[in-house]
Amino acid sequence: MIKISRSKETDLKISSVLLFSKKDLKDKTLTESFTQEDLLKIADSKEKFDYTKKGNHFNFAICSDQSDEQLRVSGSVIQKIISEKIDKLQIIGDEKSVILFSEGLILANYKFTKYLSEANENKLSEIIVSDGIKSSKVDELVNSCKVVYWTRDMVNEPVSYLTALKLSEEVAKAGDEAGFSVTVLNKSQIEALKMGGLLGVNRGSMDPPTFTIAEYKHPKAVNKNPIILVGKGVVYDTGGLSLKPTPGSMDCMKSDMAGAAAVAGAIYLAALQKLKINLIVLIPATDNRPGMDAYTPGDILTMHNGSTVEVLNTDAEGRLILADALSYADKYKPEVVIDAATLTGAAVRAIGTHASIVMGNASDEYFKELEEAGNQVHERVVRFPFWDEYYKEMKSTIADLKNIGGGNAGMITAGKFLEHFIKSPYIHMDVAGPTWLDAPEAYRPKGGTGSGVRLFYQFLKNRIK
Numbered sequence: 001m002i003k004i005s006r007s008k009e010t011d012l013k014i015s016s017v018l019l020f021s022k023k024d025l026k027d028k029t030l031t032e033s034f035t036q037e038d039l040l041k042i043a044d045s046k047e048k049f050d051y052t053k054k055g056n057h058f059n060f061a062i063c064s065d066q067s068d069e070q071l072r073v074s075g076s077v078i079q080k081i082i083s084e085k086i087d088k089l090q091i092i093g094d095e096k097s098v099i100l101f102s103e104g105l106i107l108a109n110y111k112f113t114k115y116l117s118e119a120n121e122n123k124l125s126e127i128i129v130s131d132g133i134k135s136s137k138v139d140e141l142v143n144s145c146k147v148v149y150w151t152r153d154m155v156n157e158p159v160s161y162l163t164a165l166k167l168s169e170e171v172a173k174a175g176d177e178a179g180f181s182v183t184v185l186n187k188s189q190i191e192a193l194k195m196g197g198l199l200g201v202n203r204g205s206m207d208p209p210t211f212t213i214a215e216y217k218h219p220k221a222v223n224k225n226p227i228i229l230v231g232k233g234v235v236y237d238t239g240g241l242s243l244k245p246t247p248g249s250m251d252c253m254k255s256d257m258a259g260a261a262a263v264a265g266a267i268y269l270a271a272l273q274k275l276k277i278n279l280i281v282l283i284p285a286t287d288n289r290p291g292m293d294a295y296t297p298g299d300i301l302t303m304h305n306g307s308t309v310e311v312l313n314t315d316a317e318g319r320l321i322l323a324d325a326l327s328y329a330d331k332y333k334p335e336v337v338i339d340a341a342t343l344t345g346a347a348v349r350a351i352g353t354h355a356s357i358v359m360g361n362a363s364d365e366y367f368k369e370l371e372e373a374g375n376q377v378h379e380r381v382v383r384f385p386f387w388d389e390y391y392k393e394m395k396s397t398i399a400d401l402k403n404i405g406g407g408n409a410g411m412i413t414a415g416k417f418l419e420h421f422i423k424s425p426y427i428h429m430d431v432a433g434p435t436w437l438d439a440p441e442a443y444r445p446k447g448g449t450g451s452g453v454r455l456f457y458q459f460l461k462n463r464i465k
């Protein structure tokens with residue numbers, strides 16, 4: 001990852017970015033490469049930036065009178081211009097603009113290179129900011145980008161490497177580093193807990209399931225009862241016997257643990273930043289395959305909470321493993337439980353890749369806070385209805401519930417299914433859209449985006465104060 005150094009002086013030999021505001025143009029001549037007149041022109045232009053280039057020496061000037069997200073996007077635009085050409089870049093400007101711009105630049109500089117015979121890493125490897133920028137702000141940015149990279153790596157890893165067991169080991173490693181505890185329940189412990197959903201989905205797999213419990217508790221936590229984040233950890237979703245088609249469907253289903261990666265990333269970052277909170281993360285994990293003993297359409301599963309579920313489509317597996325995790329969550333008497341899950345294609349069809357869909361029965365405050373955090377970090381959420389009419393579709397005639405609803409509003413019927421299994425205040429977040437991209441968008445790469453980490457971190461951070 002890009003290293004950030006703080007320095008007293010600027011070095012004219014190093015390429016630079018000047019983030020300037022129109023209002024401080026008058027009193028200072030800010031740069032050698034641009035006259036005040038040039039900067040005024042830039043400020044009034046549509047692009048809001050310009051640059052000079054001599055060989056491989058660049059000087060950028062960017063007007064900082066833009067939205068937070070526009071500044072992040074600027075970072076990604078400049079990254080594309082320079083990342084293969086120069087190794088160092090100094091960034092000059094006010095603290096807020098420098099941090100936002102750097103965030104976009106660093107997040108855009110990510111590459112998943114593990115499986116390339118010839119590693120073609122970006123040349124850009126260091127940014128230098130003024131020592132006037134608080135080291136706590138720099139550290140927070142470094143930790144946040146590092147964890148987003150980690151989360152993207154998890155999603156980009158194929159199932160041949162990232163089995164359920166491997167995923168749990170990676171979370172445990174993060175726990176050792178950042179200081180949160182991780183307990184991994186194995187198959188026989190999951191059997192003892194009668195988690196029929198997780199075990200049912202796992203039946204077609206060669207690999208055992210895991211149930212990972214990560215706990216982070218600050219001695220001065222602002223909340224007494226924990227906040228619980230639950231992540232869907234389907235390390236690969238073939239659909240099972242209700243097999244998926246390959247193109248644009250099964251071919252990206254290594255990403256079906258992106259919810260798990262996001263909540264694991266959230267506790268990792270919260271612990272690195274020593275947030276004053278009490279946080280628990282639960283991750284039920286398995287792959288979903290049509291093996292010899294695979295569960296079948298028509299099967300009836302008995303879940304962790306004792307309810308029975310008629311399986312009518314083995315591709316609606318996420319809700320089965322999450323249901324067990326949600327009823328398990330109740331024992332901690334959480335103040336609120338939020339799950340993140342790549343749960344439905346319906347969510348992607350409804351709003352695409354630009355937001356997650358949230359719904360639930362928790363008080364409006366939590367939704368407001370999620371919305372606000374989402375807007376701050378530009379990982380936006382859209383609230384959908386959660387009326388009981390949708391629940392009726394999930395009733396079976398031969399079991400308590402069935403695992404699919406009618407043809408419409410599939411993201412909501414899935415959410416209502418999940419609500420049945422939890423007594424605590426609950427929010428369901430369908431992250432199927434934003435966690436995976438087929439083509440890059442600004443500072444989000446093709447493949448795993450790491451979406452959810454910055455959202456949850458900001459949400460938790462906003463609660464402290």
Ligand code: BES
Pocket residue numbers: 237239256313315316317318342343344345346348403404405410432433
């Ligand atoms: N993992 C998929 C949902 C998904 C689809 C995530 C596209 C990301 C992109 C989930 O397990 C699934 O297969 N859902 C089914 C549910 C249906 C059978 C009720 C779906 O959405 O088609």
Ligand code: MG
Pocket residue numbers: 237239314315316317318
């Ligand atoms: Mg599925």
Ligand code: ZN
Pocket residue numbers: 234237256315317318342343
């Ligand atoms: Zn799935």
